[in-house]
Amino acid sequence: MPVTRQRLTAALCTHSSFSFGAGTAGPTTLVRRAAELGYGAIALTDTINVTGGAELFAAAREHGIQALIGATLPVRLGDHVYPLVAIAASRNGYRTLNELITHAHAREERDVPWPVLLSHTADLIVLTGGRDGLPARLLAARRVNALEARMRELRGAFEGRLFVQLFHDRLPWDARRARVLRRFAQSLSLPVVAAPQVRFAKPDDYRLYDALVCARLGISVQEPHPERPRNSAGAMPSPDEVAARLPFPEALQNANFVAESAAFELLPERLVTPAARIPAGLTADQQLERRCFEALLTRYDVETLPPARRKLEEELATVRALGLAEFFLVAAEVTDYCRAHGILAAGRGSAAASICCYLLGITAVDPVKYDLLFERFLHTGKATMPDVDIDISSARRDEVIAWVESRFGAATEAMVCNKITYRLPLAIQDLGRALGLPMDQRTKLSRSLGRDFRGMSPRRAREAAVAFDEVLGDAPAKEVLIELLSAMESAHPRHIAPHSGGVVLSREPLTHYAPLERSSGGIKIVQLDKDDAEALGLIKLDLLGLRMLAALERAREEVFRLEGVWLDLADLPDDTRVWDLISAGATLGLFQVESPSQIHTSRVMRARTMRDLAHQIALIRPGPIQSGTVHPYLRRRQGLEPITYWHPSLEAVLGKTYGVLLFQEDVLRIGVHFAGMTWTEADRFRKKVSSFRDVADIEPDRQAFVEGAERHVGATREEAERVFEAVKSYQGFGFAESHAWAFAIHAYASGWLRVHYPAEYLAAIMTEEPGMWSPSTKRHEARAWDVPFVPLDVNRSGVHYRVEWARRDGKPVKAVRPPLCAVTGVSADAARSVMLERLRHGPFVSVDDLYARVALDRDVLEVLARAGALDALATRRAALYRVGVLTGSAPAGEQPLLAAPTPTPGLEPLGVEGRLVWDMHTTRFSTLELHPLDLVRDQLREWGASSLAQVGRQARGARVRTAGLVVSRQRPPTAKGFAFYILEDGPVRAQLIISPDLWSAHRTLVRDAALIVADATIVDTGYQLTLKAETLAMLEGPFAVRGYEFG
Amino acid sequence: MVPIEVQPTRGPPRALRWTDPLGRAQDARVARVLDDWDYAGRWWEREVRRYYLLLETDAGHTLEIFREGDAWCLSRVSD
Structure with a gap:
């Protein structure tokens, strides 16, 4: 047989x-x-x-x-x-x-x-x-x-x-x-x-597996361990x-x-909404309709009501068809909670195009007034989860998340996770340790990667050979390490961590979908990232902490405290002075328009309306930059070139953007109105356009697009090809128009506060630190805002930057007082204990008095003394000496039983330069007007370097030698290898453009330099002083600024 | 390690020949293969994989041999 x-x-x-x-x-x-x-x-x-x-x-x-x-x-x-x-x-x-x-x-x-x-x-x-x-x-x-x-x-x-x-x-x-x-x-x-x-x-992966096991076990490859493999049988x-x-x-x-x-399908066909609170006797659809129609009558007048009603009815029909009413109601519950508790919160992203979201109070943008496209958010063919992202004041986001957990129950709510994938530095740490490389060598290697390589996947290690050569020379481990790194997959996960704001809410216990765990920080997370959660049919709400909202909230409270005025930040009056400020490019500290490129755009754009501002915010993004939108847009807006369209039918789509592609919605509308796609097809096409990495991925869509356009609007093949090429180049991240509008509202509010309440606004942005600029840069910008600082003081400073009335030239003026927490190493709890004692028993009269009344650690007292917080009690050196003597004699926070120890000898007070250095080391800024560059002014004169203020007075095209403190380093992927550094000298800043050749020639310098001396040509003047670097040199300084970095 | 000649060069070994430490030629016929295993070696020092065989000879001896690349070596003999 x-x-x-x-x-x-x-x-x-x-x-x-x-x-x-x-x-x-x-x-x-x-x-x-x-x-x-x-x-x-x-x-x-x-x-x-x-x-x-x-x-x-x-x-x-x-x-x-x-x-x-x-x-x-x-x-x-x-x-x-x-x-x-x-x-x-x-x-x-x-x-x-x-x-x-x-x-x-x-x-x-x-x-x-x-x-x-x-x-x-x-x-x-x-x-x-x-x-x-x-x-x-x-x-x-x-x-x-x-x-x-x-x-x-x-x-x-x-x-x-x-x-x-x-x-x-x-x-x-x-x-x-x-x-x-x-x-x-x-x-x-x-x-x-x-x-x-x-x-x-495959068997060849054995080495990498062994090294990863060693890394996990914390041993080197030289050490035997039963968990280590002995051959490639794990393939x-x-x-x-x-x-x-x-x-x-x-x-x-x-x-x-x-x-x-065990055959079953894990991935479902439909999304499952969480359970909303619905009054008895009503369905979710009825409750949604009830709330929306009630709000409709209060938000629109006789003229605007009919189109708004039409839009609402269309949206409700879509929501009904998709069974998503409860999703909207749940999102509204979150924003209702925020409103009821005075927490600034606003929906962003494509949801801002929904009239339902607007009427429910989830978003603040009127989609009817601004003609926003709902289909970017939701349409009946959409099988994927609609994005509702809610920005929440970062200072109170935890409060909101805690409420969400209590409202929806511990079993049905959790944060989604992020899959943290290896980048070169972390992979070098893990695999280098496994290969026995000492810690200092691994750290040196990680640092030497610099901006060029540190964001790379380990798989591309060989491209960073120059950094490996610099640190490891000819060490045999070098090649083995590079081989291991190169063998890793491009998205090799190392661990999972909580997402920045994505919360999943489920009708059933989340264990129906995935396990739950607590992160090392104690946050409950579900073992799904946002894409997995969507794939498994869960709906996610993004509750994102936005520092600017916290800053606006804080500024509003400061204004109320000092002026008794409560501002409605969502409904501020239109003010010419705000537009003048933005048009002048004086936008440092403003939301979304403070980067060097936005400052430049502000001056060209000269925004006068919210629409202008929304467009400006959307303009400087990878999508518009790569599709060549920026210059035509600005030139057409200024009337420097005629507005043209690739095809007459596109005027209806691109009319408001001067005929260029600016928003994600433009791609969608072109797909539908030009190429004859359905909304579902157009949405898929849009996603592909924004995310494709290889041209080959998008090319298969060309034929259908072109034929669709020929059929739908009678475009010629050439015209259709031209439009396809334009759309194809809108690659990478671009803004949804609705998102740009949502951000424009915050940007305007920040500008309005800057104009009307600069001191309160400055205190708020110093506390919450939104945006890209360091405290030191903001401190020097405050000179242009005419807002003085008053010193850190243990008898006056608190937990946050506060505004107080001071006198200048005999006149009252609002000044900003730094908090004790501004000092590195001083916690909010420590600052509060000082404040409370001050409140109970009055100001401190001496260092001994402070020491006896508040139980502060020696480290905290020392750093407060160094930072100048005790200046009102003793000079810094004397205070520091006193802290040393006192901590050696009795415990802090207790009245001493014996007489005061040895008196403090006469110590020479710290000079102004010394104070600046100590300030910068302890608080990252100084209330002194002296700038760090002033400390090396003599050296700069020796180099023949002019100050940036002097350079700013010269004409375009002039060749100069100048210097500055590096406060921002950007090398965006869209800039074809060019880098943009911001040099600072007092209140003056300049953008230094570094060419790819210069970058390669000075790889170490551009990575490590805190102070740069440059020979350069002036490209632009004014607020946007711009220099094109020709040669670079590094100057040793007493400290560096930890500024903004990108790219 | 003592180089050893294994016959046939492909498939299960049947005959072995090697030179002992005193310079005498030794022959053995393989009665059966008792076990086989892989050892990948210290890859970080560029050692190559070894394939081990544990054999019993007609004479009742147990031999441990391994192949590294194309070459066979005798690593252990017990009787």
Whole structure:
């Protein structure tokens, strides 16, 4: 009789790189490899997580194989932990698995106690683990009776779903081990299953796997460890190889049987909304309609009501069709809460185009008035989650999130996670340590990567060879390290961390979708990132902390405190002075328009309306920059060139942007109104345009686009091609128009406060630190705002920057007082304890008095003395001396029993330069008007370098030698290798343009220099003093400014 | 390590020949393969993979041999 050889079709025990430090390949790579090798099914069984699940199922669908989701659970039995593989047999089993993983993460030991495992068994298939598993280890220890007892317990709990796992790692006696395990299983009438543990896709990945294991274990490759591999057996084997190593037909057959038994689709077709509060007797749709129509009558007048009503009815029909009414109501609950508690919050993004969002108070932009496109946000063909992003005052976001958790319940609310992927510096730290590179060498190497390479994926390590050569020279480890880094996948995850604001809200417990865990900072997160959450049918709200909203909120409170006026920041009057300020480019400290390129654009654009401002904000983004929009837009706006359209039909779409592509909505509208796409097709096309990396990805769309345009608007092939090319070049990030409008409102509010209440606004932005400029730069800008600073003072300063009345030239003037917390190392609690004591028993009269009344650490007292906070009590040196004497004599915060210790000797007071240096070291800025560059003025004169103020008085085209403190370094990817540094000298700043050649020639200098001396040509003058660098030199200074960096 | 000649060059080994420390030629016939395994070596020092075989000879001896690249070596003999 012919014997049919059993063929293995399922890889059941596969670890991806989501088994952090215990796998090298992403789920997609593993699926691709499994398909290549002829498997029909693959199970992902990462260690206590299912984070790779959504990717696995999507990839498996693409490659036509079956995906199974499971996890490896560390199960605790007494003092020992045994890995056990659990595979979900159904959606219900998936929930059980998630509950077990959640349980493990809730424990400090991150494991599943045996009784917990036995009480969570529904629809789970269990494999007993590989070399470290319970059977293999107890058999090796000859504890057969104990093993039998445990296996009987497992068999009872997982009846018919427990399999003894056979493995073969090509280690000595593995064949015999497999036979023994099989015999043992037979003795208990348990089925066996062939399931070698896969840790990487191909044998060559073995080295990287070993290095990652070492990094995870914190050992070097020289140290042996039982968890380290000894060969490449962790590579995915072919079914034939498994059959040869484990020649037991029933084990192969059972693997196939497990795969067949565990077939279910993880990714649903529809989104599931969270449960909103709805009055009894109403449906969600009725409640949404009720709220919207009520608000409609208050927001619109007779003239605007009819179009608004039409738009609302259309939107409501779409929302009804998609079953998303509760989603809108839930988002409204969040903004309702914020409003009721005085927290500034406003929706941003495409949601600002929705009249429902506007009427519910989620957004502040009227989409009817500004003709915003709802279809960018939602349309009936949209299968993906609508984005509702709500900006919340960063100072109070935690309060809102805590409320959301209490409102929706701990089981149905969590932050989504970010998959933190390796970049070169972190990969160098981890793999370098594994290779035995000392810490200082790793740190030096990470630093030497500089702006050129540090953002790169480790895979591109070879491109950073110059940095490796600089630090490692000819060390043998260099090449090995580069090889390891190059072998990493481009998005190799290292760990997960909370997302900046994405909250998922679910109708059912979140463990229906994924496990929950707490981040190291205590934040509850679901093991899904935002894309995975969407793929699994969850709806996400982005509750984003926006520092500018916190600053606006704080400024509003300061104005109220000092002037008794409560400002409605969403409804400020239109003010010519605000537009004059913006048009002059005096925008430092203003929301979204304070960068050097925005300052330049402000002066050209000369915005006079909110529409202008929204356009300006959207203009300086990668999409418009790369599509060549910026210059035509500005020139056409100024009347320097005629407004033209690629096709007459596009006037309706691009009329308000002078015929150029500015917004994401423009791409959508072109797709629909020009190329004849449906909204769904156009939305897909828009996404592709904004995210494609390779031209080949977008080219397949050309023909359909061109033919669509020929058919739909009668465009010629040439015209259609031209439009396609224009759209194609709108690559990378661009703003949705609705988003730009939402931001324009905040930008205007910031400008309005800057004009009307500069001191209050300055105090607010110094406290909340929105935007890109350092405290030191803002302090010097304050001179232009005519806002003086008053010194840090332990008897007057508090927790935040505050405005107080001071006198200047005999007249009252509002001045800004820095807080004690501005001093590095002084916590808000420490500052509060000083304030409270001051309030209870009056001002401090001496350093001894402060020391006796407040229990402050010596470090805090010393840094306060250095920062000048005790200047009113003693000179800085004397105060510092006194702190030293006092801390050696009695505990702080207690009245001394003995007489005061030794008096302070006469110490020479610190000069003004010394005070500046101490200020900069302790608070990153100084209330003195002296600028750090003043400390090296003599040297600069010796170099023949003019001050920036002198340079600013010269004409365009003049060649100058000048110098400045580097306060911002930008090298955006869109700038073709050019870098833009901001040099500062007192209140004057200049942009220094560094060419790619100069950059390459001075790689170390541009990376490390705090003070730069440059020979340069003046390109522009005024607020936007711009210099083109010709030569560069570095000047040693007493300190650097930790300024803004990008690119 | 002692170089060893393995016959046939492909497939399961059947005959072995090597020179012992005293310079005498030694021959053995393989009765059976007891085990085999892989050792990847210290990859960070560029060591190459070794494939080990544990063999029993007709004479009742146990030999551990390994292949590194194309060459075979005898690493252990026990009787």
